[in-house]
Amino acid sequence: xxxxxxxxxxxxxxxxxxxxxxxxxxxxxxxxxxxxxxxxxxxxxxxxxxxxxxxxxxxxxxxxxxxxxxxxxxxxxxxxxxxxxxxxxxxxxxxxxxxxxxxxxxxxxxxxxxxxxxxxxxxxxxxxxxxxxxxxxxxxxxxxxxxxxxxxxxxxxxxxxxxxxxxxxxxxxxxxxxxxxxxxxxxxxxxxxxxxxxxxxxxxxxxxxxxxxxxxxxxxxxxxxxxxxxxxxxxxxxxxxxxxxxxxxxxxxxxxxxxxxxxxxxxxxxxxxxxxxxxxxxxxxxxxxxx
Amino acid sequence: xxxxxxxxxxxxxxxxxxxxxxxxxxxxxxxxxxxxxxxxxxxxxxxxxxxxxxxxxxxxxxxxxxxxxxxxxxxxxxxxxxxxxxxxxxxxxxxxxxxxxxxxxxxxxxxxxxxxxxxxxxxxxxxxxxxxxxxxxxxxxxxxxxxxxxxxxxxxxxxxxxxxxxxxxxxxxxxxxxxxxxxxxxxxxxxxxxxxxxxxxxxxxxxxxxxxxxxxxxxxxxxxxxxxxxxxxxxxxxxxxxxxxxxxxxxxxxxxxxxxxxxxxxxxxxxxxxxxxxxxxxxxxxxxxxxxxxxxxxxxxxxxxxxxxxxxxxxxxxxxxxxxxxxxxxxxxxxxxxxxxxxxxxxxxxxxxxxxxxxxxxxxxxxxxxxxxxxxxxxxxxxxxxxxxxxxxxxxxxxxxxxxxxxxxxx
Numbered sequence: 001x002x003x004x005x006x007x008x009x010x011x012x013x014x015x016x017x018x019x020x021x022x023x024x025x026x027x028x029x030x031x032x033x034x035x036x037x038x039x040x041x042x043x044x045x046x047x048x049x050x051x052x053x054x055x056x057x058x059x060x061x062x063x064x065x066x067x068x069x070x071x072x073x074x075x076x077x078x079x080x081x082x083x084x085x086x087x088x089x090x091x092x093x094x095x096x097x098x099x100x101x102x103x104x105x106x107x108x109x110x111x112x113x114x115x116x117x118x119x120x121x122x123x124x125x126x127x128x129x130x131x132x133x134x135x136x137x138x139x140x141x142x143x144x145x146x147x148x149x150x151x152x153x154x155x156x157x158x159x160x161x162x163x164x165x166x167x168x169x170x171x172x173x174x175x176x177x178x179x180x181x182x183x184x185x186x187x188x189x190x191x192x193x194x195x196x197x198x199x200x201x202x203x204x205x206x207x208x209x210x211x212x213x214x215x216x217x218x219x220x221x222x223x224x225x226x227x228x229x230x231x232x233x234x235x236x237x238x239x240x241x242x243x244x245x246x247x248x249x250x251x252x253x254x255x256x257x258x259x260x261x262x263x264x265x266x267x268x269x270x271x272x273x274x275x276x277x278x279x280x281x282x283x284x285x286x287x288x289x290x291x
Numbered sequence: 292x293x294x295x296x297x298x299x300x301x302x303x304x305x306x307x308x309x310x311x312x313x314x315x316x317x318x319x320x321x322x323x324x325x326x327x328x329x330x331x332x333x334x335x336x337x338x339x340x341x342x343x344x345x346x347x348x349x350x351x352x353x354x355x356x357x358x359x360x361x362x363x364x365x366x367x368x369x370x371x372x373x374x375x376x377x378x379x380x381x382x383x384x385x386x387x388x389x390x391x392x393x394x395x396x397x398x399x400x401x402x403x404x405x406x407x408x409x410x411x412x413x414x415x416x417x418x419x420x421x422x423x424x425x426x427x428x429x430x431x432x433x434x435x436x437x438x439x440x441x442x443x444x445x446x447x448x449x450x451x452x453x454x455x456x457x458x459x460x461x462x463x464x465x466x467x468x469x470x471x472x473x474x475x476x477x478x479x480x481x482x483x484x485x486x487x488x489x490x491x492x493x494x495x496x497x498x499x500x501x502x503x504x505x506x507x508x509x510x511x512x513x514x515x516x517x518x519x520x521x522x523x524x525x526x527x528x529x530x531x532x533x534x535x536x537x538x539x540x541x542x543x544x545x546x547x548x549x550x551x552x553x554x555x556x557x558x559x560x561x562x563x564x565x566x567x568x569x570x571x572x573x574x575x576x577x578x579x580x581x582x583x584x585x586x587x588x589x590x591x592x593x594x595x596x597x598x599x600x601x602x603x604x605x606x607x608x609x610x611x612x613x614x615x616x617x618x619x620x621x622x623x624x625x626x627x628x629x630x631x632x633x634x635x636x637x638x639x640x641x642x643x644x645x646x647x648x649x650x651x652x653x654x655x656x657x658x659x660x661x662x663x664x665x666x667x668x669x670x671x672x673x674x675x676x677x678x679x680x681x682x683x684x685x686x687x688x689x690x691x692x693x694x695x696x697x698x699x700x701x702x
């Protein structure tokens with residue numbers, strides 16, 4: 001591989017990795033704080049992506065599509081929380097019940113999307129100003145990929161600020177570390193959980209909208225996205241945003257080079273990375289026991 | 292700290308729980324869809340119960356297996372509408388005998404397809420079965436119908452595995468046939484010397500890739516590289532950067548993969564250096580609008596395009612419009628329409644011997660009608676349709692819509 005090719009693969013990998021972070025960050029938040037395995041996450045992505053692509057239009061209608069996707073994600077996530085809330089006493093500590101409930105919701109959401117949008121794959125038009133390409137060596141790199149990565153980076157920084165610099169962030173971090181202690185300090189975790197679900201949905205909705213010009217919306221995405229989110233979260237360590245960030249970029253880059261160097265085994269490179277990291281650190285890169 | 296190992300156990304348990312839950316729910320989903328079928332069947336067998344026991348005067352029952360759920364779920368309803376439209380045009384009867392269609396969901400699952408095919412034959416007593424839209428379903432149902440001597444008619448290009456059943460026929464050429472023709476055309480008329488193959492890493496992709504390779508290398512062309520991407524690839528970027536140093540790229544993708552591949556082929560600037568051609572589904576009417584301007588100038592070889600200018604296609608397009616539903620004309624709906632035409636013609640010729648499977652199958656294979664893509668007749672040896680292969684490119688017409696521009700028929 002020439003240096004130019006290496007750089008190109010690195011850019012593809014990092015831009016895809018940024019998107020992976022966005023779609024997995026919400027998953028890791030609910031996983032870490034509420035100890036809630038939200039398998040419906042993939043379907044929230046699917047529905048948000050369909051909402052975004054159905055609003056596809058010329059120019060800056062893209063911004064409307066993006067915001068609508070974020071709002072859809074947030075709304076659906078709150079619906080999931082409201083449903084879970086009705087039986088929180090039973091669901092709280094029971095992962096089997098959570099998995100069954102949210103897997104059921106995943107199927108329901110996905111089937112609603114199928115009947116509403118007819119199951120046809122769709123795509124979203126990026127604004128013309130962002131849709132060019134940069135020439136790199138003999139190849140070119142689509143400008144929108146950089147925009148997508150930059151957008152995801154902005155959200156990541158905002159998330160970092162929220163978590164590290166605000167009271168709300170401090171409460172969330174405390175909840176991740178020791179929920180019993182937090183509750184013992186007379187802080188109600190219910191509104192905190194609701195806010196975390198809302199943010200989680202917003203993040204995955206934005207990921208769906210921002211990624212739509214590249215990934216589009218199609219049936220089956222609910223599972224592919226869920227698997228990607230799982231890979232990133234397990235690799236990074238459940239509940240750790242920094243871990244998810246590092247893991248997402250690592251997965252993106254590994255995937256890009258895997259496809260370029262060993263196209264036949266491309267699907268394996270991502271999972272190979274998971275196996276290696278988990279053998280070394282069983283609870284993920286920045287997981288709780290690694291401290 | 293005693294709880295340092297807790298997160299690990301916790302994760303392990305979650306993994307096991309997830310797998311168990313997924314298996315459970317998936318099997319529940321399978322049961323659910325088969326129940327759905329039984330309830331639908333209840334009403335149809337009731338409707339026909341009055342004519343039971345009267346083998347000559349009653350309606351001729353034809354089973355239809357289409358995917359309404361699963362990966363191919365989007366094709367079921369439009370295909371059903373097109374098939375119904377064709378039979379409505381003939382008043383649902385041939386020579387005074389009514390034809391009754393019984394629809395079932397193959398669910399894009401070969402296991403379910405076999406169950407439903409058995410049900411159609413043994414419970415409903417159908418004379419023939421139109422099956423299926425998914426290749427795996429078609430091949431799985433093949434032996435079930437063949438051993439009961441019930442004719443099977445495939446409505447769209449199916450894998451080349453049905454030839455061994457004398458009672459089976461497919462109202463379309465194999466996918467490999469059109470891809471082979473394109474290989475020949477690319478090496479001769481289009482004048483390309485070298486090609487890169489990029490295709491889906493499953494049976495369809497390999498079938499068209501092998502077909503193209505055979506036609507292209509058989510006419511002096513050289514394949515410089517082959518890239519196979521898994522079904523449902525999210526990002527084609529890294530595959531695309533490897534496409535270089537050839538006169539043309541042949542692509543074998545369908546559905547959502549086709550949209551992403553053609554879009555990203557353009558976005559990564561590969562289209563400016565190397566022209567892109569492919570097998571029909573890459574640019575079918577179902578995905579064309581979603582691909583957008585990235586599709587302009589891309590070429591494909593296929594037996595059907597809604598842009599074909601012939602009386603049978605015009606009649607088909609008008610019939611779709613008359614349904615009042617927003618049905619897209621594509622090889623799926625055109626194939627369902629043509630299958631209806633084949634049935635009507637074959638039943639007319641076989642007459643009262645329609646319950647004799649071998650005779651009905653022979654009548655189907657000897658059908659010669661005008662289909663939306665031209666004259667449709669069957670290869671007596673293989674049972675697959677002999678159809679023309681057209682080469683078309685995508686252009687933007689005056690009102691900004693993307694359409695196929697037929698360049699010509701590949702001889």
